[in-house]
Amino acid sequence: MIRAAAPGDFPAIRAIIRHAFGRADEANLVEALREDGDMLYEFVAQEGIGLLGHIAFSRLPIERPAGRVEAAALAPLSVLPAFQRQGLGLALMEASLAQCRALGCKAVLVLGRPSYYPRAGFRADLAEPLEAPFSGPSFMALEMEPGVLKAGGRVRYAKAFGV
Numbered sequence: 001m002i003r004a005a006a007p008g009d010f011p012a013i014r015a016i017i018r019h020a021f022g023r024a025d026e027a028n029l030v031e032a033l034r035e036d037g038d039m040l041y042e043f044v045a046q047e048g049i050g051l052l053g054h055i056a057f058s059r060l061p062i063e064r065p066a067g068r069v070e071a072a073a074l075a076p077l078s079v080l081p082a083f084q085r086q087g088l089g090l091a092l093m094e095a096s097l098a099q100c101r102a103l104g105c106k107a108v109l110v111l112g113r114p115s116y117y118p119r120a121g122f123r124a125d126l127a128e129p130l131e132a133p134f135s136g137p138s139f140m141a142l143e144m145e146p147g148v149l150k151a152g153g154r155v156r157y158a159k160a161f162g163v
């Protein structure tokens, strides 16, 4: 089952992220995003009473002279090592991207493996017009509104990213 995360999930979410990445940095990022009020939403994958995966989206405004475009940063995405390669990561992305659309988010950006995120529709060429702290094949975008990123703009990552 994929569902929105609740505060009671936070300790288990920390454990999932730590196990998936093998370090605490990404779990600390998630907690800082929550504390700063920059978290948009989080989803978890649950089986029985246990949580197996987690995904987070934070505010990522794109600033242009003509105004601001509401976008989101997908980070991090984690699945417990023993449950990887069963489609949970993709299921988490699909459910949470639908939520992003429903909230009126115009685009989602991710910095990640170029062999993985295109499965959910992300493309590096869509992110190219943006002025951002990242570039190259790992910096990918998904447009909820086709063509919305063509006009470029400056991407403002939340403070917790430290970029």
Ligand SMILES: CC(C)(COP(=O)(O)OP(=O)(O)OC[C@H]1O[C@@H](n2cnc3c(N)ncnc32)[C@H](O)[C@@H]1OP(=O)(O)O)[C@@H](O)C(=O)NCCC(=O)NCCS
Binding pocket: 020, 021, 076, 077, 078, 079, 080, 083, 084, 085, 086, 087, 088, 089, 090, 091, 111, 112, 113, 115, 116
């Ligand atoms: C990335 C991650 C969330 C994918 O979750 P998942 O549930 O295994 O993903 P899916 O089952 O939907 O997709 C499987 C694909 O993910 C990739 N993948 C999953 N586990 C992997 C692993 N241990 N090593 C390398 N690639 C892996 C492969 O491309 C795999 O495709 P394949 O089975 O056709 O080779 C998960 O591997 C993870 O938590 N990794 C550690 C944290 C991380 O790197 N997060 C992403 C940051 S960019």
